[in-house]
Amino acid sequence: MKEFIPKELPPNFTPDAHIYKLLIRAHAKLGELKGVAKIIPNQNILINSLVLQEAKESSAIENIITTHDELFLAQIEPSKMTKNAKEVQNYAKALRIGFALIQKEKILRNKHILETHRELEGNDAGFRTQKGTKLKNPLTGQIKHIPPQNNADIKRLMGNLECYINEDMDSLDPLIKLAIIHYQFEAIHPFYDGNGRCGRILNILYLTHQGLLDLPILYLSAYIIKYKDHYYELLAQVGQSGDFGAWVAYILEGVAKSAEATIHRVKKIQQAMRTYQQILQKRAPKIYSKDLIEILFSHPYTKIEFLESRLNIHRHTASTYLKECENLKMLHSIKKGRNKYLVNVALFSILSQELIC
Numbered sequence: 001m002k003e004f005i006p007k008e009l010p011p012n013f014t015p016d017a018h019i020y021k022l023l024i025r026a027h028a029k030l031g032e033l034k035g036v037a038k039i040i041p042n043q044n045i046l047i048n049s050l051v052l053q054e055a056k057e058s059s060a061i062e063n064i065i066t067t068h069d070e071l072f073l074a075q076i077e078p079s080k081m082t083k084n085a086k087e088v089q090n091y092a093k094a095l096r097i098g099f100a101l102i103q104k105e106k107i108l109r110n111k112h113i114l115e116t117h118r119e120l121e122g123n124d125a126g127f128r129t130q131k132g133t134k135l136k137n138p139l140t141g142q143i144k145h146i147p148p149q150n151n152a153d154i155k156r157l158m159g160n161l162e163c164y165i166n167e168d169m170d171s172l173d174p175l176i177k178l179a180i181i182h183y184q185f186e187a188i189h190p191f192y193d194g195n196g197r198c199g200r201i202l203n204i205l206y207l208t209h210q211g212l213l214d215l216p217i218l219y220l221s222a223y224i225i226k227y228k229d230h231y232y233e234l235l236a237q238v239g240q241s242g243d244f245g246a247w248v249a250y251i252l253e254g255v256a257k258s259a260e261a262t263i264h265r266v267k268k269i270q271q272a273m274r275t276y277q278q279i280l281q282k283r284a285p286k287i288y289s290k291d292l293i294e295i296l297f298s299h300p301y302t303k304i305e306f307l308e309s310r311l312n313i314h315r316h317t318a319s320t321y322l323k324e325c326e327n328l329k330m331l332h333s334i335k336k337g338r339n340k341y342l343v344n345v346a347l348f349s350i351l352s353q354e355l356i357c
Helices: 017-039 044-061 068-076 083-105 110-121 151-166 174-188 195-209 221-226 228-241 245-283 290-296 304-311 315-327 345-352
Strands: 143-145 331-336 339-344
Touching (some): 017 174, 017 245, 044 195, 044 221, 044 245, 083 110, 083 195, 110 151, 110 195, 143 228, 151 174, 174 195, 174 228, 221 228, 221 245, 228 245, 245 290, 290 304, 304 315, 315 339
Antiparallel strands (some): 331 339
């Protein structure tokens, strides 16, 4: 198999009626998600919860498998982190850093992609400089793709991709461009490792860069996992034929389904917060506060130190608050080694559910 060097962008692509139909639905769902996200008063709650969920799903595509238990515990106790949980945490951190960079600079440059990859992989290797990178079928060992081997080609193509992301090089809708950008990045495969995860981070950074979402809370990884074989088939099909039609349709369908699933999840979190608020106001009004509710929903696992610092209360008082919440069945205590943690029953359940149909 010869190395494959993708053509520079923009592509020669004209959407048909089917694409426009999918496009309308995807935009409608994104708009609904953008509005629904504003109902959660402290939006860090969504970022904390949903970024970690995406990190878990995206890493699973690369066979980095973790349980919800491992991840949620790692959020509050880094010393308890497993190797795979650390990989997932690095992904979540990289996504947050990428989002902060483009929020600050109002542009999505290669330097931001490189910084995101640095956090993801924990090294400063940058774009590939040596030949030899080949992608193999994990089941058969057969080579399925040989990306550009020459560093000059990689830099040229990534420079072209950067221009396509930030400049009006064609009249295509941003969601169609999202699909094209994702394909191009994966075809270039600019890094030695972490290309799939970095490419999926690039998806959400592009959506927020375009103003289609205010927060990085729409992720395609669960959709890709569910339809993984089709994902790789369509990527290969574009490379062979140059026809983006089926690939763009796949991504637009994924955006709509993922947005729908996230809307459902956000609404469930909001309802759970409201339920916990009502329980405390009715049965434990002395400890109720808006800040307490937000602390309980900031992470699925919580501990006394969170209440001490955020509410500025003594340890004994914080312990009393948590015990009351446990008595009311809002929290469930678990023991890990010598330490005791309290799990937000409702939030853990919401984040553990598969929502992509």
